[in-house]
Amino acid sequence: MPLFEGLTATMQFPWFLALTIFIANHLYIFYKHGIKFLNLFYVPFVSIYMALLIALIEFFTHMLKSFSLFTRLFANMFSGHMLFSIIGDCILWSGTSTSSAAVFVVTPFVIILSLAIFTLELFVCFMQTYVFLLLTTIYFGSALGGDH
Numbered sequence: 001m002p003l004f005e006g007l008t009a010t011m012q013f014p015w016f017l018a019l020t021i022f023i024a025n026h027l028y029i030f031y032k033h034g035i036k037f038l039n040l041f042y043v044p045f046v047s048i049y050m051a052l053l054i055a056l057i058e059f060f061t062h063m064l065k066s067f068s069l070f071t072r073l074f075a076n077m078f079s080g081h082m083l084f085s086i087i088g089d090c091i092l093w094s095g096t097s098t099s100s101a102a103v104f105v106v107t108p109f110v111i112i113l114s115l116a117i118f119t120l121e122l123f124v125c126f127m128q129t130y131v132f133l134l135l136t137t138i139y140f141g142s143a144l145g146g147d148h
Contacts, residue, residue: 011074018070021136026062029143065139069132076128080121087114 007013030037041055090110 014070014074014077017073017132018066021069021139022062022066025065025139025143028140032144065135069135072135073128073132076124080117080124084114084117084121087117 026037033039041058042051043054046054087110091107091114
C-alpha cells in the first residue's frame with residue numbers, strides 16, 4: 001500500500017470526471033441544437049455505407065475526447081503519487097537502517113528530495129487542472145459550431 005495516495009491516483013475519480021464532462025457536453029449539444037444533434041453523426045449525399053462509417057468515426061471521436069481527459073489526468077497524477085510513495089519508502093528505509101551513518105547521510109538527502117518532488121507534484125496538479133479545464137472548454141466550444 002502506498003504511503004500517499006490521493007483521490008486522483010485512483011482510476012475511479014478521473015474516469016468519473018471525464019464521464020461527467022462527456023454527458024454534460026452531449027446534453028449541452030442537445031440543448032443548443034435540439035434534434036439537429038443527430039446531424040453530428042450524419043453527412044448528407046453519401047452512400048449508406050459511408051454514412052455508417054462516418055457516424056462510427058464521429059462517435060469514437062467524441063468518446064476519445066473524454067478518454068483523453070481521463071488518461072491525461074490519471075497518468076500524470078498517478079505517476080506523481082507513485083514517485084512520492086517511492087521517496088516515502090526511502091525515508092522509511094533510512095529510518096530503519098542499522099547503520100547510524102546511513103541515517104545521517106541518507107535522511108537529509110531523501111527529505112530534501114521528497115520536498116522537491118512534492119513541490120513538483122503540486123505544480124503538476126495545478127497544471128493538470130488548467131489543462132483539464134482548458135480542454136473541457138474547447139470541447140464545449142466545439143459543440144457550439146453548427147457546421148460539423
